[in-house]
Amino acid sequence: MKQILITVILCATALVALRIAVPKSEKQSSVIEAIHARRSIRQYQDKTVEREKLEQIALAGIAAPNAMNRQAWAVRIVDSKEWIDACTAAYLPTIEGTPMAAHLLGDGFKNMFRNAPAVIFVAAQPSAYAGVDCGIMGQNMMLAAYELGLGTCCLGSPVGFMNSEAGAQFLSSLSLPEGYCLQFAIAVGYADETPEAKPRDESKIAFVE
Numbered sequence: 001m002k003q004i005l006i007t008v009i010l011c012a013t014a015l016v017a018l019r020i021a022v023p024k025s026e027k028q029s030s031v032i033e034a035i036h037a038r039r040s041i042r043q044y045q046d047k048t049v050e051r052e053k054l055e056q057i058a059l060a061g062i063a064a065p066n067a068m069n070r071q072a073w074a075v076r077i078v079d080s081k082e083w084i085d086a087c088t089a090a091y092l093p094t095i096e097g098t099p100m101a102a103h104l105l106g107d108g109f110k111n112m113f114r115n116a117p118a119v120i121f122v123a124a125q126p127s128a129y130a131g132v133d134c135g136i137m138g139q140n141m142m143l144a145a146y147e148l149g150l151g152t153c154c155l156g157s158p159v160g161f162m163n164s165e166a167g168a169q170f171l172s173s174l175s176l177p178e179g180y181c182l183q184f185a186i187a188v189g190y191a192d193e194t195p196e197a198k199p200r201d202e203s204k205i206a207f208v209e
């Protein structure tokens, strides 16, 4: 009994010490770590993404700050291989012989969404803030996915196709609210590559005196 009591007291003391030893700012640094460790992933394992994870990602997305909290956005999640493959089959003839085809088709090509097994589409009601709102939402989703062990790639290239005649049926199948425009897609899946960080130009940052 005495031994149990001593163990409990020791554990409680260790927990209190840990709280004191790790300042709040350091505990929060995992967000900054994730920001710097995230990479655009373009090769994915043949592994289904759990719907619970996709839902968690979407919920992180709509937690984003947005102008006047209007939430004039729509999120659509596609994890159907049939849908992704059919969309890809309709897309490929439209890029035949273009640099995009050379860019996209290569070793390990599976589909137009950078080979991912799931895609999240983000649409918005056009407004001065739509791009900002959806952009912040997108980064929220990519960081949430990172924390859940998933890779992502923000994709602008499918938008033009889905707004074209050849892609109309796929856009329509997203059942977006009237007047909403597709902003981008996010490929999601278990990464099958570990790309190096792309360099960033730090001269873009300046303090103003």
Ligand SMILES: Cc1cc2nc3c(=O)[nH]c(=O)nc-3n(C[C@H](O)[C@H](O)[C@H](O)COP(=O)(O)O)c2cc1C
Pocket: 038, 039, 040, 041, 042, 114, 153, 154, 155, 156, 157, 158, 184, 197, 198
């Ligand atoms: C709005 C937007 C559109 C993008 N479109 C594509 C795309 O169509 N295809 C692609 O492979 N990557 C696309 N990317 C990913 C960028 O190429 C990538 O973020 C950039 O090269 C930096 O690499 P990193 O994300 O690994 O840091 C897009 C990114 C953004 C933000």
